[in-house]
Amino acid sequence: MALSETSIDPQLYLVEQTRWRPAEIVFWLATLLPYLLFPNYLSLASQIAIAALFALSLDLILGYAGIVSLGHAAFFGIGAYTAGLLSKYGWGEPLSGLVVAAFAAGVVGYATSFVICRFRHLALIMLTLGFGLLLAELANSLGWLTGGMDGLQGIHTWKLLGTFPFDLYGRAAYAYALAVLFVLFLFTRRLIHSPFGLSLRGIRENFVRMPAIGAPSRAHIRTIYTIAACIAGVAGALLAQTTETVSLDSLGFERSAEVVVILVLGGAGRLYGGLVGATIYLIARDQFSGIVPQYWYFWIGILLVAVVIFLPNGILGGLAQFTARWSRK
Amino acid sequence: MRRILLAGLSVLALSLLPVAGHAQGTVKIGLIMPYSGQFADAATQMDDGIKLYLKQHGDKLGGMNVEIIRKDTGGINPPVAKRLAQELVTRDNVDIIAGFVLTPNALAAADVSSEAKKFMVVMNAATAIITTKSPYMVRTSLTVPQLTETLGTWAEKRGLKKVYTMVTDYGPGIDAEGAFQKGFKDAGGDIVGSVRMAVQNPDFTAYVQRAKDLDPQGIFVMIPGGAQPGAFGKALAGVGVDPKKTQVMGQLEIADEHALASMGDIAEGIITAAHYDYNHKSKMNADFVKAYNADFKRNPDFFSIGGYDGMHAIDAALKKSGGKTDGESLISAAKGMSWESPRGPISIDPETRDIIQTVYIDKVEKVGGRLVNVQIDAIPNVKDPIKAAMKK
Structure with a gap:
């Protein structure tokens, strides 16, 4: 979106953006509510936090830099398998596992970014889709390493910080996932409200003109793509560690598609889009499938169609429009 | 008033308490x-x-x-x-x-x-x-090996000495390949060749032709149910492999009700190892x-x-x-x-x-104009061979 005030000082604008709004503080305090109100839903809450982190990483490239990806699960899967394999072969310490997973996903992200930064739009969809499928097939054929169709067996995650075990109720799992989500969110927030983040939005709007005003489009895209890959890898590693399972679905097409749906639902190009989208999508999924295990996709479909028709910029986009109209009156 | 309120609250509190254990029975x-x-x-x-x-x-x-x-x-x-x-x-x-x-x-x-x-x-x-x-x-x-290893042993005992195996390249396919070959070779048979096929929409013609060229007495096949058995049947007919002459064998999915309906008459003569078929007498x-x-x-x-x-x-x-x-x-x-x-x-x-059960050897035959699985042999009390081997 273009700025409404055109003659604003860019630095002041960015500083203004980084200020914490009351709604944000309420949002993050609300993430602690499951411990008080829904102690039986903590494992769902932890999977929501993980999906939110994954959607946040996609938002960086899709929402801010305009890189359409249908293969983002590749990095999620690399992170998941890295953490899973580390644990299987004797190193189940969760935090260091995250770092290694982020590194592994980042390396692959950096390597592929050289191709990604040369294409836009439709070609990108095909490229990322193809890359995702290639990786999924590779994991399938490396059955001796990945466990193939049956998934990786023998993952055991050590206690968090050496004290908190990952229990059946998901208490540690949620705290862990939420803390990682929060830290990486802070990082993302800072990044987006930096001159670099601003130039990403410029690249999204006009790829060719940005280099003319001193922002090298391709280099910026390589950077953000690598960062997004790292964060997606962390999300995958979190899922592998908290559930102690990894299987081919973690890098399958469906996961790539689902995260796009989550982001579009919440609102792409908004920091909280992925977070809100993941919360609503996964809770709706859980509730609908609890009521009708066979036909719940029908209701998810209705929800998506309704959101796209009535709130074309996602739930947050719709909310923003609504409040803007309301405050003008 | 206060007492009533208190009583009301305690009733409320009691009703909110999670029910310990379950309702009886x-x-x-x-x-x-x-x-x-x-x-x-x-x-x-x-x-x-x-x-x-x-x-x-x-x-x-x-x-x-x-x-x-x-x-x-x-x-x-x-x-x-x-x-x-x-x-x-x-x-x-x-x-x-x-x-x-x-x-x-x-x-x-x-x-x-x-x-x-x-x-x-x-x-x-x-x-x-x-x-x-x-x-x-x-x-x-x-368990997959329960059926396929049993089938391997049975096939050799029934006089098949040279068999080709073709499986889909995914977990169950690879398991079945290993188990069948083990049962067949341990009994003294000879695997003349084997192939692993793509999971998504394969055209079986080339694979079946390759098998035919090696002239085996039998072909063991393991593919996912659904659309693939029909395509496999087409390839058999197209290449000219008659399951009655070159014995086509597999696990029950390749000749279940839907598979037979999509394969048609070419399926006649296929032998499967099954733990259940609705035609069981x-x-x-x-x-x-x-x-x-x-x-x-x-x-x-x-x-x-x-x-x-x-x-x-x-x-x-x-x-x-x-x-x-x-x-x-x-x-x-x-x-x-x-x-x-x-x-x-x-x-x-x-x-x-794990389950111990009879493994049935069924043959696809035409009964009253319909293709059905007819039981031709039964091997009682089969345990899972993998776990039996793990113990040794």
């Missing part, structure tokens, strides 16, 4: 299955088997009322399966988790069964190692098929029988444990249990908690 069962997505039909058949058993037994298991909670994994999704199992245990307080069409999901949920000490009944998922993942688990379906099975058709307007398949026998296992275990629903009591009751199922006599191996 109710057993809660959580079913985890792929109710939606590409495996939905398998889940429906299994669920129907479960429903039929409950209906025939007055909606009671072991004299207790039954509450069933159904959870959908939407396909292969182990993290979701594990979370659902956790939630069933912690939120819904189920006593037993059951279902499981797909191996990865069963493996993930097994951790929960093991940690929470809950009785778990696997009603289909067929990879051999699953039951080793939780000491509270039994299986009422099959017994009074009990005839009644089962009739009751199943009356309720669900279709024939039961091996998913149905897995669900049906799974409920029997729970029923009998509850009877034997005297209504105790903890994992420890139920698993010790289930070990060594044996009963007569519509598929024939089956039992739970007291050591591995």
